[in-house]
Amino acid sequence: MKNYNWATLGCGVIANELAQAMAAHGRTLYGVANRTHSKAVDFAKKYGVTKVYDQIEDIFSDPEVDIIYISTPHNTHIKYLRQALAAGKHVLCEKSITLNAAELTEAKQLAEKNNVILAEAMTLYHMPIYKELAEVIASGRLGELRMLQLNFGSYKDYDMTNRFFNPELAGGALLDIGVYALSFARWFMSQKPDKVASQVKLAPSGVDEQAGILLQNEAGEMATLALTLHAKQPKRGMVAFDKGYIEIYEYPRGQKATITYTADGGQEVIESGATADALFYEVTDMEQAVSGGQNVMHLDYSTDVMEIMTKLRRDWGLVYPEEK
Numbered sequence: 001m002k003n004y005n006w007a008t009l010g011c012g013v014i015a016n017e018l019a020q021a022m023a024a025h026g027r028t029l030y031g032v033a034n035r036t037h038s039k040a041v042d043f044a045k046k047y048g049v050t051k052v053y054d055q056i057e058d059i060f061s062d063p064e065v066d067i068i069y070i071s072t073p074h075n076t077h078i079k080y081l082r083q084a085l086a087a088g089k090h091v092l093c094e095k096s097i098t099l100n101a102a103e104l105t106e107a108k109q110l111a112e113k114n115n116v117i118l119a120e121a122m123t124l125y126h127m128p129i130y131k132e133l134a135e136v137i138a139s140g141r142l143g144e145l146r147m148l149q150l151n152f153g154s155y156k157d158y159d160m161t162n163r164f165f166n167p168e169l170a171g172g173a174l175l176d177i178g179v180y181a182l183s184f185a186r187w188f189m190s191q192k193p194d195k196v197a198s199q200v201k202l203a204p205s206g207v208d209e210q211a212g213i214l215l216q217n218e219a220g221e222m223a224t225l226a227l228t229l230h231a232k233q234p235k236r237g238m239v240a241f242d243k244g245y246i247e248i249y250e251y252p253r254g255q256k257a258t259i260t261y262t263a264d265g266g267q268e269v270i271e272s273g274a275t276a277d278a279l280f281y282e283v284t285d286m287e288q289a290v291s292g293g294q295n296v297m298h299l300d301y302s303t304d305v306m307e308i309m310t311k312l313r314r315d316w317g318l319v320y321p322e323e324k
Helices: 013-024 037-047 074-086 101-113 128-138 173-188 275-290 299-316
Strands: 006-009 031-033 067-070 090-094 118-121 145-155 195-202 208-216 222-228 230-233 236-241 244-249 256-261 267-271
Touching (some): 013 275, 031 037, 090 275
Antiparallel strands (some): 208 222, 244 256
């Protein structure tokens, strides 16, 4: 496979994790661009990045760049997706990939028009544990899927100016952590949920502070999700079948699952992959898709999740400034 040149747009926490993941496998990023140029310079020095762009727009016009990783705030994604895809760059974009379903549709059309790969950086789609569990489920030994339960709760300082609660930065639990829970549910459900109900508590800033979400699809599979930005919860995913249930903790980058069998209460522990390699699994699958190999980036699932999140925010009356 060709050695692809990756450039990161943004140099925050995720970009640092990306650089570290690549370094652990003998790889380096080719380029970095950031709104604050000095931060890009420091990032490049830290990780041995070849190219630092003076202007963000320069990353799109550089013919040496094959794949761009966008890790800027949610509400800037569509702006940069338009430029990157129009320039013929493949893009792996941090979750949530866009603010709403309309933006994602536009980005997908641009990717198709320019014959490039667009994907959301949703770690759990690429962790080996989920691929192994898919084989277990396909074998039929757990029976039919019935219900899922998902928790994700973080305790964030109650500061309405930080990115978690600030509507100017597309804050709120749904786009920040709910996207993981919904992606987990979509991975296991055989069809997209067509029935969605919820309750929400809004923060003083107007974004969603916590929410309870119910999903059901035409197959009768159901999911319940509990999300909050102001109370710590375990990142626990439970998937219940006729003949047993699966539990995964720290599920966004999970590496271990426990199956408990209904008949005798016996347990089976499955371990696969490593949490520390989460971003490199994304890189590997992305490069496989770009090279013309099997595309396992699951933009179809990202689309389903974005449509659900768009409906939920519509139900809540939560509109970001960019959408007004």
